[in-house]
């Protein structure tokens with residue numbers, strides 16, 4: 001494979017185009033964020049990187065809370081809308097027909113239509129440059145009960161999760177492995193050998 005060398009750029013893909021809700025049940029906003037991820041398992045920590053010019057920036061900074069709502073193929077039009085229009089001018093919950101649901105660990109609303117939401121409390125703000133990173137503890141998770149089977153196993157593969165890669169949206173589709181499958185023991189083959 002012969003490579004072209006470019007200067008450094010923000011080109012990790014795919015990333016999740018999440019809808020971040022902030023504020024409280026009365027005065028809330030949604031900002032779409034792709035610069036997010038998990039940075040620690042115990043305690044569970046996440047981050048979102050937000051430009052200070054965003055309307056949501058001061059809301060999150062002042063309140064120290066936000067909710068990361070995962071998006072699906074069904075929600076992707078709303079996610080795109082929330083990433084284009086500012087909450088300074090429009091009520092994005094109303095415009096997108098989204099429902100506010102009470103969170104258990106923060107005052108911000110959870111988006112009821114999202115399959116899974118992470119309730120987050122800000123612990124640090126790191127001023128990186130164009131974006132400031134809100135590092136946060138994940139204090140509660142809200143998950144659609146239809147995605148959890150009788151044994152308590154979460155089936156996120158049934159959610160139709162959305163991915164964002166270099167300006168375009170995709171729906172996760174084909175399963176191509178699972179955690180640790182490369183080291184899994186092969187099942188014994190009980191079929192009779194042909195004798196060849």
Ligand SMILES: Cc1cc2nc3c(=O)[nH]c(=O)nc-3n(C[C@H](O)[C@H](O)[C@H](O)COP(=O)(O)O)c2cc1C
Pocket residue numbers: 017029030031032033034035036049050051053054055056057079080082083084085086087088131164
């Ligand atoms: C797919 C997508 C990803 C985005 N990711 C980010 C991001 O990571 N950080 C950010 O500050 N803005 C991001 N934006 C832009 C904001 O969502 C956009 O400026 C939004 O209108 C801000 O809303 P607000 O002014 O109501 O806060 C993204 C937009 C889209 C469509």
